[in-house]
Amino acid sequence: MKCEKSNRDALxxxxxxRRDVEGVAVSTLAxxxxxSTSYMSQLLVGDKRFSVASDExxxxxxxxxxxxxxxxxxxxxxxxxxxxxxxxVSFQDELAVAMRDLANSPEALELAVxxxxxxxxxxxxxxxxxxxxGQVSGRHYITGKKRWPWMTESLLGSLKTQPRxx
Numbered sequence: 001m002k003c004e005k006s007n008r009d010a011l012x013x014x015x016x017x018r019r020d021v022e023g024v025a026v027s028t029l030a031x032x033x034x035x036s037t038s039y040m041s042q043l044l045v046g047d048k049r050f051s052v053a054s055d056e057x058x059x060x061x062x063x064x065x066x067x068x069x070x071x072x073x074x075x076x077x078x079x080x081x082x083x084x085x086x087x088x089v090s091f092q093d094e095l096a097v098a099m100r101d102l103a104n105s106p107e108a109l110e111l112a113v114x115x116x117x118x119x120x121x122x123x124x125x126x127x128x129x130x131x132x133x134g135q136v137s138g139r140h141y142i143t144g145k146k147r148w149p150w151m152t153e154s155l156l157g158s159l160k161t162q163p164r165x166x
Contacts, residue, residue, distance in 0.1 A: 008046035098130035
């Protein structure tokens with residue numbers, strides 16, 4: 001089986017490449033994953049998706065590919081980058097804090113902008129103003145999510161670029 005065009009997901013593609021490069025039979029690969037040869041063939045050609053395979057099969061694929069299991073779960077869509085952040089305050093609450101801080105800022109005093117002026121603006125304009133004020137003041141008002149302390153921007157960026165299965 002050559003790895004040209006198919007409907008298979010990323011994990012199946014990686015296994016197919018590994019199988020082609022090492023000359024491993026589909027039955028051997030199926031045995032390594034603990035599944036039937038028929039099911040393995042369906043996964044490799046894209047008739048079945050790893051996103052519906054059992055967690056044990058995904059873990060076995062990770063072992064065969066010598067990858068951390070979490071990477072394979074990301075590749076299958078069983079985990080998403082959103083699973084590594086947790087929502088905090090609502091957008092409306094973040095916007096209210098930004099408008100309050102802006103209304104109390106020296107910039108607002110200098111421009112004679114008060115709280116009522118800010119609240120009279122449409123929400124999309126308030127959002128833009130909050131983002132711009134955040135850039136000027138060095139604060140990030142509109143975050144939408146709280147990152148876990150051990151998460152780095154580079155890791156989050158790499159997770160966002162992982163292919164998602166449908």
